[in-house]
Amino acid sequence: MSNLSDDNGRVFDAPSDNFVYRLLPPGLWPYAQLARWDRPIGWQLLMWPCFWSAAMAAAVTAEANAFRPGQFIAHLFLFWIGAVAMRGAGCTYNDLVDHEIDSKVARTRSRPLPSGRVTRRQAKIFILLQALTGLVVLLCFNLFTIVLAIASLAIVALYPFAKRFTDWPQFVLGLAFSWGALVGWSAVFGSLSAPALLVYVAAVLWTIGYDTIYAHQDKEDDALIGVRSTARLFGDNTLPFLIFFYGAMLALMAVAFHLAGLGWPAFAGLVGGGGILAWQLVVLDINDGDQCKRLFLANHPVGMAIFAGLVVAIFLG
Structure with a gap:
């Protein structure tokens, strides 16, 4: 292949000391980069709504003396595997769709497809392997959850194109990335109810907020090639929008916890996560x-703090 990326096959916007480069042979590096295994933040942010919802459902069952620790641990493991697999498949699909755009953006032109280290055919085969892994995980759940998760694929397929026709691609990303808030609850109850729906909407708002911050890295290149984003839409007024998104996210989560009858540890975890979000807003320089x-x-620590509070609520009420 030609046009190898700099730093011995690494990509520009990923850490060069990641385990991928220590444990995998160089021939597998481009696939790890397509799946973003060297950037775990993506699967972590995809995973947290699943974990929140699963823990919230577990806390509800604990209140009814019906908590099943084995089921809870198994669900967390499956959600973790599913998040890694489906985030990797989504990123690979996104790179296929954005092949030409990525070649024009400084931060992304070293990725495997635009740099020529992986062919489009190889990337498509890799998507299939990751999707099959996700399917195996999905088949471990009840029928309602299987159908619910499959429904999310329409949004996943739409997302890479959103930046071409709307200023709100972060909203579309939020719809896809937050789906686990529905699945985590339905995996326990086989249905949906208000707490899960509220956590889903809250997670969508959270995603819009953090991905708007992320998109400010590329706003100059995006403006040159016509890629749209909330970062470009909000511009210098980004901070008030972020205050709204993060504030509404925390409020909706609090209402969800109240409706689910959760105890004080869940709210303490929410306060901890909210403190990290507030710090982001105070120091932000777009x-x-x-x-x-x-x-x-x-x-990532925001998700961790909220989840920790929910886990404590399972046992302390």
Whole structure:
């Protein structure tokens, strides 16, 4: 292949000390990069709504003296595997769709497809393998959950094209990335109810917020090639929008926890996550691309804090 990326086959916008480069042979690096295994933040952010919903459902069953620890642990494991597999498949699909765009953006032109280290046919086969892994995970759940998860694929398929026809591609991403908030609940109850729906909407707002911050890294290149985003739409008024998105997210989560009858630890975890979000807003500089990336990454501990509170609520009420 020609046009190899810099740094011995690594990509520009990923850490060069990731386990991918220590454990995998160089021949597999391009596939790990397509799946973003060297950037775990994506599957982590996809995973947290699943974990929140699963833990919230488990806390509800604990209140009814029907908590099944084995089921809870198994669901968390399956959601983790599913998040890694489906996020990887989604990223590979996104790279196929955005092949030409990525070749024109400084941050993305070193990725496997635009740099020529992987062919489009190889990428399509890799998508299939990851999707089959996700299917195996999905078949472990009840029929309602299987159908519900399959329904999300329409949004996943639409997302890579959203930046071409709307200023709100982050909203479309949120619809897809937050689906686990529905699946985590339905995997326990075989149906949906208000707490799960509220957590889903909250997660959509959270996604719009953190991905708007992320998109500020590329706003100059995006403007040149005509890619649309909420970062470009909001511009210098980004902060008030983020205050709304994050504030509404926390409020909806609190209402969901109340409707589910959760105890004080769940709300304590929400306060902890909210504190990290507030810190992001205080220090945000939308013209500092490196800082925008760091603040985007800081949403992993947000998810962790909220989940920790929910887990404690299972046992303490």
